[in-house]
Amino acid sequence: MVIRTVLVSLTAALTLCACNAQKQNEQLEATASPLYTQVDDDPSWQTVKDSDALRPHxxxxxxxxxxSKVDVNNAxxxxxxxxxNPIIQDNLAIHTVGHASIxxxxxxxxxxxxQEDGNTQVFRLFKGEENLRNKRENAARIESFSTKDKWAPAQGVWREWAGRFTIIKSAGCALPHMCSIFQAKGNNVDHWSVMIRLDEHxxxxxxxxxxxxxxxxxKYIVAKNMNGKGFDVRVRDNGMDYEVFIDNKKVGYGQWERTEEIGFRWGIYVGRSEVTDDIMLFASGVTMH
Structure with a gap:
């Protein structure tokens, strides 16, 4: 009876070890896998400008x-x-280099x-791109926003944005302006309260x-060397006060009184800087309430 018990225990232990080894191998394979694969290439910005795609400029x-097709490694x-969290379907729009509300x-x-893949939004800008929807210089962007999830400021009535960013390419986010990847923004250009920005490093x-x-x-760095890495973001705003959380840690808060309608924007916005190299960013599981 004792021998049988020992044998059964040994068999169970060996099975457990084999399962653990298999799980570790699967985890290593997943870690070694690329965050995405790309099908086909993308032409230069000059080629796009010379086409009829964005005319009249x-x-x-x-x-x-x-x-090109971007296939996200969703797992x-x-x-x-x-x-x-699935990608927001109702009332979602994008602000592009050629139109403010697609x-x-x-x-x-x-x-x-x-592009969209699973629960992930894919945002890309390419070297040399610029705003062509009006005559503002540089100001390249690809941002998403809700056309209806906006609100009037009311102190104490909090609105929240949450989701996960994965940084793929940041070389084009030149200092000093860098790239804005999130804005709590109103209709007026002077009405944003807080941004999260990404630099070229x-x-x-x-x-x-x-x-x-x-x-x-x-202004200060809250996470370093994030190319190829993901992080969770949560931002709360009531039109006066705001709070920013990275990976569930409160990294900033403040006040900026606004008088007009407010909403959230996320993606890539370069502002007055040039796009010095390609930029790619994923946003997964975004929610607003």
Missing amino acids: HTNTTKGYKG LVEVGPYAN RRDQFDRWTRWY GNIWYVPRKEQPEIGNK
């Missing part, structure tokens, strides 16, 4: 331009507390800059609208 156009990218039924015309920055030394608020 300096006006809004709905023609768009198709790009590797879509992890954490927001992994199972709706979902036209997304497939703009795949050079924006893959560092993530907390950027308040107004520095408030009395509460320690100023």
Whole structure:
């Protein structure tokens, strides 16, 4: 009886070891897998400009331009507390280099800059690209936003954005302006309260609208060397106060009073800087409430 018990225990232990070894191998294989694969290449910005896709220049156009296919490794990218949240379907729009508000039924015309795969949004800008929807210089962007999930400021009535960013390529996010990957933004250009920015080295920055030394608020790095890595973000805003959390850690807060309608924007916005190299960013499981 004792011998039989020992044999059974030994068999169970060997089975457990084999299962653990298999699980470890699977984890190593997943870690070694790429975050995405790309099918086909993308032409230069000059080629796109020379085509009819965005003509007439300096006006809004709905023609768009198709790009290479980005196949996201969803199992590797879509992890954490927001992994199972589907992409927002109703009222989602994108602000592109050629139009300020492209709706979902036209997304497939703009795949050079924006794609969706599983629960992940794919944002891309390419070297040399610039705003062509009006005459503002540089200002290249591909951002998404909800056309209806906006609100009037009301102190104490909090709205929240949450999701996971995965940084793929950041070389084009030149200092000092860098790339904004998130904005709590109103209709007026002066109405954003806080941004999260990405620099060319893959560092993530907390950027308040107004520095408030009395509460320690100023622009600073909150995560370093994030190329090829993901992180969770949560931002709360009520039109006066705001709070920013990275991987569930509060990294900044402040106040900026706004009088007009507010909403959230996320993706890639370069502002006054040039796009010095290609940029790619994933946003997974985004929610707003």
